[in-house]
Amino acid sequence: MTIPQEAIEAGAQTLFEESQELDQDNSWDDELPEEWREAWRYAAQSALTAALPALERQIREQVAQEVEELKLNPKDSTTPHCVEEYNAGLTNAAKIARGKDQA
Structure with a gap:
């Protein structure tokens, strides 16, 4: 940087x-x-x-935590499979923010 x-x-x-x-x-x-x-x-x-x-x-971790806070509960959705895919994308984004390779 x-x-x-x-x-x-x-x-x-x-x-x-x-x-x-x-x-x-x-x-x-x-x-x-x-x-x-x-x-x-x-x-x-x-x-x-x-x-x-x-x-x-510190900045990377803060960004990753904020991304993870956007996750939704699949039980609160009529399309839980979509929520699971959405959450998987957020998990991936958090890993990238932390500087780790995509899963």
Whole structure:
């Protein structure tokens, strides 16, 4: 998964501003040297890269759970065989969301 530049920029700004509360008086909006900004972007990209696998797993699991919540009870239908096929499709979609191969 590629990290959007917007996320890197937001992360860099947050890291920078948090560090400034501890140390200095600059703000991201000041005329900071580009090499400083680039260093903060690199730090943000490194942090986001490290966090990305866990975030991706969490998002995938959340999507899979939401898909599974759409399942219907075949007993509540006049066409239970259709509901079973529908539910099988949702089970398959949840597996795909989790990053597992189709059954």
